[in-house]
Amino acid sequence: MSAVDPVTVEAAGEVTSSDRRGREERSDFGTYLIGKIVSAAVSFLFTLIIGFTIFSIMPSDPVSALTRGRPTSAAQIAELKKQLGIGKPVWQRFFEFVHRTLTGDLGYSYQYHATVSSLIGSRIWPTLLLTGSSTVISIVIGLWLGIRSGWRHGSLLDRLSSGVSLTLWSVPTFWLGLILLVVFSVGFGPIPSIFPAGGMSSPDFGGGAAGHVVDVARHLVLPCLTLVLVVFAQYVTIMRSSIIDELGSPYLLTARAKGLRDDDVRRKHAVPNALLPTVTIIFLQIGGLVGGAITVETVYSWPGLGYLTYNALRIPDLQLLEGTFIIFSASIIVMNLLADLLYRFLDPRVRAT
Amino acid sequence: MLLEVEDLSVSYRTGRDSVRAVRGISFQIGAGGTLAFAGESGSGKSTVALSLLRLLPASATMTGTVRFRGESLLDVNWEMVRAVRWAGASIVFQGAMSALNPVRTIGQQIREPILLHERVGERAARIRTAELLDAVGVSEGRAGSYPHELSGGQRQRVMIAMALACRPNLVIADEPTTALDVIVQAQILNLLTDLVRDTQIGMIMISHDLSVLAETCDRMAIMYAGRIIETGPSRDMIRRPLHPYTRALAQAFPRIGDPGSRLAPAGLAGDPPDLRQDIDGCAFAPRCDVSFGDCTTHPIELWPSGERRESACLRALPDFANRLPDPAAVAEDAS
Amino acid sequence: MTIRPAAPPRTEGLRRFVRAYLRMPTGIAGLVVLIAFVGLALSAPLFIGANDLDVTKVNGPTLAAPSAHYPLGTDQPGRSVLLLVIWGSRTSLAIGVVATVLTMVVGATIGMVAGHYGGLIGRGLMHLTDWFIALPGLPLAISLAAVLGQGATSITIAIAVTSWTGTARLVRAQTLAVEARPFVERARALGARNIQIMLRQVLPNVMPLILVSSTLTVAGAILSETTLTFLGLGDPTDVSWGSMLNQAFNQGAVTGGAWWYLIPPGVAIVIVVLGFTLTGRAVETILNPRMARKS
Numbered sequence: 001m002s003a004v005d006p007v008t009v010e011a012a013g014e015v016t017s018s019d020r021r022g023r024e025e026r027s028d029f030g031t032y033l034i035g036k037i038v039s040a041a042v043s044f045l046f047t048l049i050i051g052f053t054i055f056s057i058m059p060s061d062p063v064s065a066l067t068r069g070r071p072t073s074a075a076q077i078a079e080l081k082k083q084l085g086i087g088k089p090v091w092q093r094f095f096e097f098v099h100r101t102l103t104g105d106l107g108y109s110y111q112y113h114a115t116v117s118s119l120i121g122s123r124i125w126p127t128l129l130l131t132g133s134s135t136v137i138s139i140v141i142g143l144w145l146g147i148r149s150g151w152r153h154g155s156l157l158d159r160l161s162s163g164v165s166l167t168l169w170s171v172p173t174f175w176l177g178l179i180l181l182v183v184f185s186v187g188f189g190p191i192p193s194i195f196p197a198g199g200m201s202s203p204d205f206g207g208g209a210a211g212h213v214v215d216v217a218r219h220l221v222l223p224c225l226t227l228v229l230v231v232f233a234q235y236v237t238i239m240r241s242s243i244i245d246e247l248g249s250p251y252l253l254t255a256r257a258k259g260l261r262d263d264d265v266r267r268k269h270a271v272p273n274a275l276l277p278t279v280t281i282i283f284l285q286i287g288g289l290v291g292g293a294i295t296v297e298t299v300y301s302w303p304g305l306g307y308l309t310y311n312a313l314r315i316p317d318l319q320l321l322e323g324t325f326i327i328f329s330a331s332i333i334v335m336n337l338l339a340d341l342l343y344r345f346l347d348p349r350v351r352a353t
Numbered sequence: 354m355l356l357e358v359e360d361l362s363v364s365y366r367t368g369r370d371s372v373r374a375v376r377g378i379s380f381q382i383g384a385g386g387t388l389a390f391a392g393e394s395g396s397g398k399s400t401v402a403l404s405l406l407r408l409l410p411a412s413a414t415m416t417g418t419v420r421f422r423g424e425s426l427l428d429v430n431w432e433m434v435r436a437v438r439w440a441g442a443s444i445v446f447q448g449a450m451s452a453l454n455p456v457r458t459i460g461q462q463i464r465e466p467i468l469l470h471e472r473v474g475e476r477a478a479r480i481r482t483a484e485l486l487d488a489v490g491v492s493e494g495r496a497g498s499y500p501h502e503l504s505g506g507q508r509q510r511v512m513i514a515m516a517l518a519c520r521p522n523l524v525i526a527d528e529p530t531t532a533l534d535v536i537v538q539a540q541i542l543n544l545l546t547d548l549v550r551d552t553q554i555g556m557i558m559i560s561h562d563l564s565v566l567a568e569t570c571d572r573m574a575i576m577y578a579g580r581i582i583e584t585g586p587s588r589d590m591i592r593r594p595l596h597p598y599t600r601a602l603a604q605a606f607p608r609i610g611d612p613g614s615r616l617a618p619a620g621l622a623g624d625p626p627d628l629r630q631d632i633d634g635c636a637f638a639p640r641c642d643v644s645f646g647d648c649t650t651h652p653i654e655l656w657p658s659g660e661r662r663e664s665a666c667l668r669a670l671p672d673f674a675n676r677l678p679d680p681a682a683v684a685e686d687a688s
Numbered sequence: 689m690t691i692r693p694a695a696p697p698r699t700e701g702l703r704r705f706v707r708a709y710l711r712m713p714t715g716i717a718g719l720v721v722l723i724a725f726v727g728l729a730l731s732a733p734l735f736i737g738a739n740d741l742d743v744t745k746v747n748g749p750t751l752a753a754p755s756a757h758y759p760l761g762t763d764q765p766g767r768s769v770l771l772l773v774i775w776g777s778r779t780s781l782a783i784g785v786v787a788t789v790l791t792m793v794v795g796a797t798i799g800m801v802a803g804h805y806g807g808l809i810g811r812g813l814m815h816l817t818d819w820f821i822a823l824p825g826l827p828l829a830i831s832l833a834a835v836l837g838q839g840a841t842s843i844t845i846a847i848a849v850t851s852w853t854g855t856a857r858l859v860r861a862q863t864l865a866v867e868a869r870p871f872v873e874r875a876r877a878l879g880a881r882n883i884q885i886m887l888r889q890v891l892p893n894v895m896p897l898i899l900v901s902s903t904l905t906v907a908g909a910i911l912s913e914t915t916l917t918f919l920g921l922g923d924p925t926d927v928s929w930g931s932m933l934n935q936a937f938n939q940g941a942v943t944g945g946a947w948w949y950l951i952p953p954g955v956a957i958v959i960v961v962l963g964f965t966l967t968g969r970a971v972e973t974i975l976n977p978r979m980a981r982k983s
Contacts, residue, residue, distance in 0.1 A: 046819040050828070058835050170961035172911055174918050175933060175954035182950060250451040257408055257446075258466040259438035268465075272456050291826030295915060299937070309830065313920055316834040325831050328824040336822060347456070 032344060040337045045098075047329035052097050055322040057090070101326060107319030111311070116323035119308060124327075126200055127304030131286075131293050133220065134227035139282060141228070142235025143275075149236065150243030150274070151266050158240070165233035173292045177226040177299035184222055200303050223300045227292055234288075238281050242274035249273070276347050283339030290328050354420075355522055355555045356382045356405070356442075361417035363397070363404050370629045374400045376579035377417070384522065385553040389566035389587055391602065392576035395625050398559045401576075402525045406442060407434050422522065440470040443516040445509075447528035453500040453508060460496030463515045470519045485514035489544060506537035513544065523555040530565060542569050563602055567591050572661075575599050578626050578636035581655060585662035595664040597641045635666070643668070708974045715970025721963030729777040736771050751946050761948035763932070764939060772927055773952045779917075779928035780960070783844050784910040788902050790848035791909070795855025796898055800890055802856065803863025817856050825850045829912060833921040840923055847912045851905060858901055859894055866893045900975060903968030907961045914957055929953040 088096075100106070106116035149158040200219050246252070247270070255265045290306075297306030305324055312320040363375040375397040382388050390398040403409050405419055407426065419426045421441060426434060443466075446452040454462060463485060464478040473481075483493045489510040491503075500508055509529060516524050526545065530538040546569050549556045560566050566573055566587060573587035575598065583596040594600040623640040626632055634649040635641070641648070647667060658669035709715055754761040760769035802813035829846035836842035866872065872889050880888075916922065917930025924931070932953045936946070 043819055043822045047823060050823060051831075054831050054835055166965065167958065167962065170907070170911075170958045170965060172914050172918075172954065172957050174915060175957065178933065178937060178950060179954065182947060250446060251454040253403075253408060254444075254446055254452045255454070255465075257406060257438055257444045259435040259440065259469055260465075261435065269454050269457075273454070276456070288825065290824045291915075294826050294830075295919070298919065309827065310919060313830065313834055318835070321831055321834055325824070325827045328827045329822070332824050333822055 029344070033341070036337055036340050040333050043333050043336075044330060047326065047333070048098055048101060049094075051322055051325050051329070052094050054325075055318055056093060056097065106323035106326065109312075109317050109320040111315055111317045111320070116320050119320065120305065120323055120327055123303060123305045123308050125304075126302060127293060127297070127306060129216075130220065130223055130227065130297065130302060130304060131289055134224045134231060135286065135289060137224070138228045138232035139235055142232040143239045143278070145232075146236040146239025146278075147243055147266070147271060147274075150240035150247075151270070153240070153244055153247070161236055162240075165236050168229055168233040171230065172295075173226065173230045174295040174299055176229060177223070177296050180222050180226055181299060219300075219302075223296050223302050226296050226299070227289070230292055231289060234285055235278075235282060238285075239274065239278050242276075242278045243270060246270045246274050276343065279346065280339050280343045283335050283342065286332075286335045290332065354381055355384050355386070355422065357418070357420040358405070359418040359420075361401070361404065361415065361419060363400050363409065363413055363415050365410075366412045366414075372628045374579055374628055375404065378574075378576070378579075378581045380574060380581070380584070382523070382555050382557065384555055385549075387549065387556045387558070387570040387572065389570035389573040390557065390559045390576055391561065391563055391566050391573060393561055393602075393625065395628070396576040397579040398576050399527055402444065402527050402557065402559055405525065406438050406444070408444075436470070439466045439516075439521065440519040441521055442523035442525065443519065443521045445512050445516045445524060445526040445529050447531050452512065455500055458497050458499055459503070459511045459515075463496070463511070463518055466515070467518050481518065482514075485518060486511070488517070488548065489514040490540075505533055506540065509533060509537075509541050510544065513541070513548070517548065517552075517554075520552075521554065523557065524549070526556065526558045528560055529558070530562075531560070538565070545569060563591055575602065578632065579628060580636065580665065582637065582665040583663065584655065585659070589662070595658050595662065595669055596637075596666045597643055598637050705974060709970060712970045712973070714966045715973075718963045718966025718968075718970060721959055722967055725777055725960050725963065726781065728774055729781050732774050732778060736775050751949070753946075754948050760952050761946070763949055764935070769949055769952055772932060773929070773956050775927050776929045776932060776953060777956065777960070779840070779922075779926055780910050780913055780930075780957070783840055783847070783913045784906045787844045787847035787851070787909040787913070788906045790844065791851045791905055792855055792898055792902050794848060795852035796859045796894065798852065799856040799859025800863050800894065803860040804867065804890065813856075814860070817853050817860075821853045823850070826912075826915070829916060830919065830921065833916055838921055838923060840926070843913055843916050843921060846916065846921075847909050850912070851908065855898065855901060855905070858897060862894050862897050863890050866890050896975060900968060900971045903964050903971065907964035907968065910957065910961055910964070929957055 149161045255269045294306035297304045298310040309324045359379045360377045364373040392398050463482045467478045491510050574581045574584045583599050591603050635653045638644040638648040655663040655665045656669050658664040752762045758768045802810050829850050832846040833842040914930040918934045936950050
């Protein structure tokens with residue numbers, strides 16, 4: 001019964017052996033990876049230029065900015081001037097700045113009496129914990145709601161979720177944090193004080209290591225909730241939009257014609273296709289989470305990089321501010337790089353090119 | 354009788370209007386029978402195909418009777434309809450690029466209906482997939498490929514293999530060769546006819562290309578403005594079209610090997626009627642070069658017009674000659 | 689010889705637009721909100737004076753809950769919260785609008801130049817835009833405002849620097865689309881200079897897009913402004929929503945349970961931002977029917 005016409009044989013011959021295809025794919029990916037890494041490095045260099053411009057070139061008198069309000073002797077001032085390289089040509093100062101940064105020397109904070117890098121190092125984990133947990137929760141809720149809204153677009157659920165998303169986008173993050181703090185921590189009317197008012201742990205909680213975990217979790221609830229509320233709406237919008245884009249596609253009709261139930265058509269066909277652009281955009285949006293983290297940590301005194309940034313504003317502690325700026329920039333660049341690699345890995349069409 | 358359709362009508366709600374895309378058609382097809390549906394875009398032929406398995410969007414309403422293997426498909430619950438889909442009757446879609454899921458391998462997509470409808474495991478499904486690919490002339494090794502890695506002809510073969518996966522009794526091929534070049538087109542058509550003949554599967558083929566249909570199907574139905582306006586054995590219909598529309602369609606496609614056909618005027622003046630309105634009399638009359646007075650007033654049906662032929666044209670009626678006004682008036686109408 | 693692109697009579701297009709807009713309830717709601725707030729903000733000096741704002745001149749009760757005389761209660765020095773909220777709208781709207789204008793000018797210029805001149809300049813500007821997009825928004829704004837010193841100007845500049853990239857991309861894409869059209873090719877063939885083409889052919893076609901996107905930009909600018917002010921980067925003597933919330937945070941209105949001081953500024957922000965967003969989206973839906981499918 002097989003159609004043995006010569007053109008079929010020819011068609012079979014035009015297939016590259018999967019072996020050869022595999023090798024081609026790997027070398028292409030290598031080139032792609034290197035290209036993306038170089039691009040990320042250039043991007044980082046640009047952020048260093050901007051950082052340098054803002055913190056070293058723009059301030060009219062960096063020495064007094066650093067020592068504002070603190071008595072300093074002439075010898076200390078001279079030492080600072082040498083450190084900051086004032087008097088040297090701009091490009092030389094810039095190279096030294098890049099060199100210092102890449103070797104981990106981000107300056108010194110006179111406010112905390114510690115090196116900027118040590119301060120950042122001690123604050124990274126709380127921020128990761130907070131942003132990590134809120135991102136995961138936001139993505140789960142956002143994708144679920146986005147898929148359902150987009151699939152039945154125009155329905156009550158869809159219109160409700162769109163309305164809620166829009167309103168939440170219009171709410172300033174810090175204000176939402178304050179409200180939640182008042183309601184759930186201080187207690188409002190009949191609602192008692194359920195969660196702690198700030199910080200990451202209470203010294204008198206007790207219970208050993210397990211108790212510590214519970215304690216941190218208790219403190220994590222409100223800041224995490226605040227961040228989730230503000231951020232999940234974005235994911236709903238993106239996912240919904242991607243699903244709606246797939247709605248008219250012919251392969252969905254094919255899936256239905258095969259006898260699949262509506263839920264399966266959505267789950268097995270529409271969602272995998274809609275996830276591709278969604279995943280990329282989500283990773284790119286994680287950079288925006290940084291801003292939210294700063295305000296949320298401030299409101300809740302959560303001892304992370306965001307709270308550190310807020311405290312750095314007070315003098316202003318310029319070296320510390322610069323350090324946090326560089327760290328935030330670096331994390332965004334890394335996220336963007338991961339987004340590019342992830343997309344390529346997930347989409348079979350892009351993989352082959 | 355494998356499939357019986359009686360007085361099927363389909364209308365879509367768009368905004369405030371209601372588009373009546375299919376207006377009361379009836380046909381039958383037996384086991385192993387091949388029926389072609391021909392017509393221009395908007396004639397309703399694709400709508401008919403989708404309506405048989407109730408694949409129309411929610412904004413569509415269907416009336417009439419559709420009986421598949423003796424059971425009505427229009428007033429049963431969705432479980433039954435989903436059971437019939439693919440296992441009883443399957444569809445080979447056109448434009449195979451977007452009809453296949455871009456992020457799943459073709460092997461996965463062929464296995465999907467097998468695993469859904471038949472109680473077999475993954476291994477048995479893979480074996481059957483390999484057999485199917487072999488039957489359509491695609492190398493087994495390509496089961497792990499993605500749709501974009503195949504050529505247009507290969508993708509169409511995969512669509513056919515997929516449609517046969519659950520051994521259906523009826524295959525509906527909706528424009529299976531549009532967008533393929535002529536040589537590949539010929540291969541696909543041969544493949545379809547071979548498979549259908551060898552397995553006694555019923556086939557409905559839909560196209561705007563009469564010559565393609567004549568090669569593959571025994572019988573043909575021409576659709577215009579949601580109605581069937583002529584039916585009969587396909588070759589006979591093309592050689593000797595009775596309805597003026599069929600004649601125009603037949604002349605629009607020159608046949609290879611018939612040089613005279615290339616000289617015929619191609620294309621019809623005017624546009625198909627607006628399907629949101631009621632149409633009195635013959636829907637084709639405004640564009641017909643031999644229409645006369647009664648054409649727009651007399652109710653039109655499919656009348657027998659010869660051996661196994663039917664035509665929805667007043668000229669097919671035996672008392673046609675009596676209806677004609679005198680020649681002078683005809684000349685006036687035709688101008 | 690001036691070359692004018694063919695266009696339908698202006699009034700007909702405008703009338704059609706207004707009619708389409710009137711059919712969108714969300715757009716109308718947004719516009720009403722906008723007009724109300726702008727009206728209040730502009731007319732505030734007529735009914736709010738130094739007596740209500742100057743901490744040395746007021747004589748209301750300290751942090752009192754809402755009453756008949758003070759519908760939204762009073763703050764620490766005894767000022768009426770309601771009047772403070774109305775007065776505070778001026779700062780946010782002013783900074784929001786100025787920052788947006790700045791954003792539009794910078795973004796549109798870069799976008800048009802990038803779109804018009806291909807080659808090194810065009811690609812260079814696009815790379816610049818991409819690099820800017822990679823910069824973290826709030827940290828950049830904070831750093832700029834901190835270095836430039838507290839105050840409205842610093843905040844405005846900081847917002848503009850962090851927002852221009854969206855406009856630049858939009859304008860560049862539109863510039864490319866417009867310049868592909870025949871009338872621009874004709875203009876070039878007839879010897880029109882670069883500046884002429886950009887100002888006469890591209891700009892009029894890009895303006896509607898810019899105006900639509902500016903409404904949405906103002907919304908974001910107001911959010912940014914209130915955040916930066918809350919973090920302490922604004923003018924400390926100025927009454928604004930951000931500063932009110934800053935004081936609520938720093939001076940214990942939160943723990944003291946003074947909800948009347950905490951809620952109104954935030955609600956005001958939400959309403960104003962929603963107003964701009966709904967209006968902007970309504971206009972966008974009318975001008976770009978493809979978006980309508982998704983909403």
